[in-house]
Amino acid sequence: MNRHLKITEEVSSAIAAGRPVVALESTIIAHGMPYPANFEMAVEVEAIIRNVGAVPATVAIVGGALRVGLTAEELKNFAIAGSDIAKVSTRDLPHVVARKLDGATTVASTMRIAAMAGIQVFATGGIGGAHRGADRSFDISADLTEFAESDVIVVTAGAKAILDLALTLETLETLGVPVVGFGTDDFPAFYSRQSGLEVPMRCDSASEVANLARAKWGMGLKGGIVVANPIPEANEIIASEIAPVIEKAVAEAKSLGISGKSVTPFLLAKLAEATGGRSLKANIALVKNNAVVAAEIAVAFTKSEE
Numbered sequence: 001m002n003r004h005l006k007i008t009e010e011v012s013s014a015i016a017a018g019r020p021v022v023a024l025e026s027t028i029i030a031h032g033m034p035y036p037a038n039f040e041m042a043v044e045v046e047a048i049i050r051n052v053g054a055v056p057a058t059v060a061i062v063g064g065a066l067r068v069g070l071t072a073e074e075l076k077n078f079a080i081a082g083s084d085i086a087k088v089s090t091r092d093l094p095h096v097v098a099r100k101l102d103g104a105t106t107v108a109s110t111m112r113i114a115a116m117a118g119i120q121v122f123a124t125g126g127i128g129g130a131h132r133g134a135d136r137s138f139d140i141s142a143d144l145t146e147f148a149e150s151d152v153i154v155v156t157a158g159a160k161a162i163l164d165l166a167l168t169l170e171t172l173e174t175l176g177v178p179v180v181g182f183g184t185d186d187f188p189a190f191y192s193r194q195s196g197l198e199v200p201m202r203c204d205s206a207s208e209v210a211n212l213a214r215a216k217w218g219m220g221l222k223g224g225i226v227v228a229n230p231i232p233e234a235n236e237i238i239a240s241e242i243a244p245v246i247e248k249a250v251a252e253a254k255s256l257g258i259s260g261k262s263v264t265p266f267l268l269a270k271l272a273e274a275t276g277g278r279s280l281k282a283n284i285a286l287v288k289n290n291a292v293v294a295a296e297i298a299v300a301f302t303k304s305e306e
Contacts, residue, residue, distance in 0.1 A: 007069060019302060022056055022119075022295050023111075024057065029041075031087055039080075045288060052299065060102075061096050115150040125190070126286075127158075127159050128143035148222070153224065153301075156227065156290060158190055161243075162263075165195050176223065179199050182230070185199060185202055191236065192231070192239040193230040209225070231285060232289050242271070242279070245274045245275060
């Protein structure tokens with residue numbers, strides 16, 4: 001056992017017994033939404049996972065410890081502190097742990113910690129990817145390279161719509177990462193069900209995803225799997241409507257010199273403002289939807305191969 005890991009008794013017992021567990025990130029709480037919507041979302045998502053029959057394990061760094069599972073009080077503390085808590089990717093883990101700091105884990109670092117703990121399934125909102133202009137700036141999220149390292153199934157509503165989705169898919173292909181459309185042939189674009197980009201493979205049930213993961217890891221093929229699960233139709237903001245709003249927000253970020261880790265929180269806040277809160281509601285809806293699918297996959301993965 002990694003001495004830096006601190007797993008709750010509930011999660012530890014579930015892992016040891018081979019029961020289904022779903023990891024959750026903490027950056028979406030601290031940096032992805034305003035309070036109290038972020039806290040309400042975090043509590044509801046954990047409840048959704050329990051209702052499907054799995055154990056939720058929100059991942060964060062508390063006092064330098066890699067925490068797998070948080071109490072309701074700790075969730076609330078992260079929600080209230082918000083951006084005052086460091087946003088921690090895989091690269092940042094040694095620094096934050098060595099200095100015994102608190103940190104909100106991104107998709108990449110959550111994947112790494114989940115893999116350390118022996119958790120195979122992770123639910124998030126949207127993964128990071130190649131930023132617009134990455135062919136010149138090389139601004140590509142560590143989320144993508146982590147998929148080549150950590151054996152974790154990640155359920156996501158595609159990549160964040162503020163990114164270059166075509167380049168994101170090309171990068172995942174280069175890294176040998178399976179991108180699975182869950183009930184769709186079109187790669188979802190976070191707020192929108194379709195991006196116009198085709199996924200290379202499709203699964204229509206949780207058991208199909210579980211079997212794909214067993215086949216991949218059973219062959220010794222290292223790395224994760226992207227399960228691209230479209231936002232529910234009732235909560236969708238169609239691409240033609242959200243695209244110009246995103247373009248304006250991206251231009252504003254560029255003019256203000258905002259870059260690196262600060263880009264995504266800035267753009268998400270601008271989108272929420274420009275859409276009168278619709279983008280925030282869509283974000284919450286897609287996270288809940290991903291939690292359901294992730295829990296179903298976790299349950300299917302613990303069963304014998306079908």
